[in-house]
Amino acid sequence: xxxxxxxxxxxxxxxxxxxxxxxxxxxxxxxxxxxxxxxxxxxxxxxxxxxxxxxxxxxxxxxxxxxxxxxxxxxxxxxxxxxxxxxxxxxxxxxxxxxxxxxxxxxxxxxxxxxxxxxxxxxxxxxxxxxxxxxxxxxxxxxxxxxxxxxxxxxxxxxxxxxxxxxxxxx
Numbered sequence: 130x131x132x133x134x135x136x137x138x139x140x141x142x143x144x145x146x147x148x149x150x151x152x153x154x155x156x157x158x159x160x161x162x163x164x165x166x167x168x169x170x171x172x173x174x175x176x177x178x179x180x181x182x183x184x185x186x187x188x189x190x191x192x193x194x195x196x197x198x199x200x201x202x203x204x205x206x207x208x209x210x211x212x213x214x215x216x217x218x219x220x221x222x223x224x225x226x227x228x229x230x231x232x233x234x235x236x237x238x239x240x241x242x243x244x245x246x247x248x249x250x251x252x253x254x255x256x257x258x259x260x261x262x263x264x265x266x267x268x269x270x271x272x273x274x275x276x277x278x279x280x281x282x283x284x285x286x287x288x289x290x291x292x293x294x295x296x297x298x299x300x
Contacts, residue, residue, distance in 0.1 A: 147204075
């Protein structure tokens with residue numbers, strides 16, 4: 130069976146932008162983990178954070194991820210890969226790809242997005258980015274942006290398709 134492919138990265142890395150096109154190129158179903166959680170919870174991510182807190186949200190992420198019947202390409206929320214159970218599940222069921230962008234690029238992409246409760250404070254945003262970075266770098270594959278950090282999404286997809294095809298994605 131072909132393994133799942135998981136896109137990981139910080140807020141604004143382009144997981145939801147790249148994911149559908151990459152899934153199509155690989156002939157996989159595309160799923161967005163945040164959307165699965167929102168659907169299951171019946172409320173938005175900011176509502177989940179406000180009513181139930183981040184730990185409850187992280188638990189929902191893991192529960193929804195484990196329900197996925199692959200093979201599929203799944204975009205994870207920025208914090209999902211931080212959960213040990215999620216990382217272990219991903220290692221057992223597929224290939225993780227980290228979309229690596231500089232902090233400044235990510236901050237500019239999400240600074241006005243009301244649906245990102247963890248992006249509201251610039252100092253906390255930077256601290257969270259630096260805290261998560263070592264874990265993101267544990268991904269099976271890393272796609273790193275190059276200056277001037279304005280990659281065309283199709284170029285990213287093409288590079289990822291080539292990298293994936295050069296990696297054994299069977300379990």
